[in-house]
Amino acid sequence: MTLLTAQYTSAQLCQMYRQMLLIRLFEEKAAEMYTKGHISGFSHLYIGQEAVAVGVTSMLSDKDYLITAYREHGQAIAKGCDPKEVMAELFGKATGLCGGKGGSMHLFDPERRFMGGYAIVAGQLPIAVGLGLSVSYRQLWNLPVIFICENNQYGMGTAVHRANASADIAGQACAYRMPGLEANGMDVLDVANTMQEALRHIQTNLGPVLIEAKTYRFRGHSMADPLKYRTAQEEEIWKSRDPIPALANVLTAHYGATAEELEAIRKAVTQEVDAAVAFAQESPFPGMDTLMQNIYTPNEFIDSTGALIPKRPDAKAYTPEPDQALAQREQLQGQE
Numbered sequence: 459m460t461l462l463t464a465q466y467t468s469a470q471l472c473q474m475y476r477q478m479l480l481i482r483l484f485e486e487k488a489a490e491m492y493t494k495g496h497i498s499g500f501s502h503l504y505i506g507q508e509a510v511a512v513g514v515t516s517m518l519s520d521k522d523y524l525i526t527a528y529r530e531h532g533q534a535i536a537k538g539c540d541p542k543e544v545m546a547e548l549f550g551k552a553t554g555l556c557g558g559k560g561g562s563m564h565l566f567d568p569e570r571r572f573m574g575g576y577a578i579v580a581g582q583l584p585i586a587v588g589l590g591l592s593v594s595y596r597q598l599w600n601l602p603v604i605f606i607c608e609n610n611q612y613g614m615g616t617a618v619h620r621a622n623a624s625a626d627i628a629g630q631a632c633a634y635r636m637p638g639l640e641a642n643g644m645d646v647l648d649v650a651n652t653m654q655e656a657l658r659h660i661q662t663n664l665g666p667v668l669i670e671a672k673t674y675r676f677r678g679h680s681m682a683d684p685l686k687y688r689t690a691q692e693e694e695i696w697k698s699r700d701p702i703p704a705l706a707n708v709l710t711a712h713y714g715a716t717a718e719e720l721e722a723i724r725k726a727v728t729q730e731v732d733a734a735v736a737f738a739q740e741s742p743f744p745g746m747d748t749l750m751q752n753i754y755t756p757n758e759f760i761d762s763t764g765a766l767i768p769k770r771p772d773a774k775a776y777t778p779e780p781d782q783a784l785a786q787r788e789q790l791q792g793q794e
C-alpha cells in the first residue's frame with residue numbers, strides 16, 4: 459500500500475476505512491436481501507472496488523458532480539447519498555432515493571450532485587461532458603471532466619485482454635490528447651493521490667484527464683452471473699489485495715489504531731446497514747397515484763389500464779429545432 463500517509467490525518471484515514479466498510483457491508487446485505495427476494499431486477503455489486511469510489515470522492519467537494527454506470531451503489535454512498543434511501547430504492551419503496559422508481563441501476567440524487575447511474579454502457583460519458591460544459595465557460599472544450607475507468611478486468615464474462623490489444627487503458631488517453639494516469643484501484647490512498655494530480659490538472663484549465671484505476675470485482679457481473687469464466691486462483695490473488703484490510707494495516711502499523719478501535723467502526727457500520735434494511739422493509743411501496751408521475755411526454759398517451767391520459771396543459775408541442783450544425787455540414791459537403 460502507498461505510504462504517502464503523512465498528508466493524511468488519522469481521522470481522514472478512519473473516515474476512508476469507515477466508508478469502504480460501509481459500502482462493503484451494505485453490498486453484502488443487499489446481496490442477502492436479493493437472495494431472499496426483497497430486491498428484484500438487475501443488481502450489480504461493487505464489492506472489491508470500494509477503494510476507487512472512496513479514494514475519488516475523498517478529493518471531491520460538495521460542489522463537484524459525479525456520474526456513473528449501473529454498478530453504482532458504492533459510488534452513490536461515497537458521494538454522500540443516505541444508505542437508508544439507497545437500500546429503500548433497491549427494495550422499490552416510496553422512501554427510496556428516486557421514490558422506488560429507479561431501482562438498483564438508476565440511483566439519482568441531485569442534492570448530493572450524484573447525477574445518476576446509467577444502464578446504457580458509456581451512456582454517462584456524453585452527459586458528463588455536458589455537465590462539464592455547463593460548469594465551464596472559460597475555455598472551449600477544455601472541460602473540467604475527470605474520466606475514471608474502473609478497470610475491474612472484465613466486461614460481463616469477457617476479460618479485458620481478450621477484447622483489448624493493450625493492457626494499458628490509461629495510455630490510450632493520448633488518442634484524445636488528454637493525459638492518462640494509472641492508479642492502483644486496490645489502494646484507496648493511491649487513488650486519492652492520483653485524483654489530486656488530476657484535479658490539479660483541470661484546475662489549471664488544462665482540460666480533461668483519464669484515470670485508469672486497476673481493480674477487481676470480487677463478485678459476478680450481476681446477481682445472475684455463475685462466474686464460470688475465471689479461476690479460483692485468480693480470484694484469490696486479487697482477494698489478497700483487498701483494499702479494506704490493507705487500509706486497516708496502515709492504520710494499525712502507522713497510526714497506532716487498535717483492534718478495538720477498528721472493531722468499534724465495524725460495529726457502528728453494521729448497525730447503520732441494519733438500520734437501512736429495517737427502514738427499507740418498513741417503508742411502503744409507491745402508491746398507484748404515482749404511476750403516471752415523472753413521466754415525460756408532451757403528447758397524450760394510453761396508460762397501462764387502457765385509459766387515455768390527456769396532454770399536459772403546460773406541455774408544449776414538440777417541434778424539433780432545425781439542426782443548424784447539420785445544415786452547415788451538409789452545405790460544406792455540397793461544396794466539396
Ligand SMILES: Cc1ncc(C[n+]2csc(CCOP(=O)(O)OP(=O)(O)O)c2C)c(N)n1
Binds near residue numbers: 529577610679
Ligand atoms: C450500449 C450497451 N450495450 C450493451 C449493453 C449490455 N451490457 C450491460 S453491462 C455490459 C458490460 C459492461 O462492462 P464494463 O463497462 O466493463 O462495466 P462493469 O460491468 O465491469 O462495471 C454490457 C455489454 C448495455 N447495457 N449497453
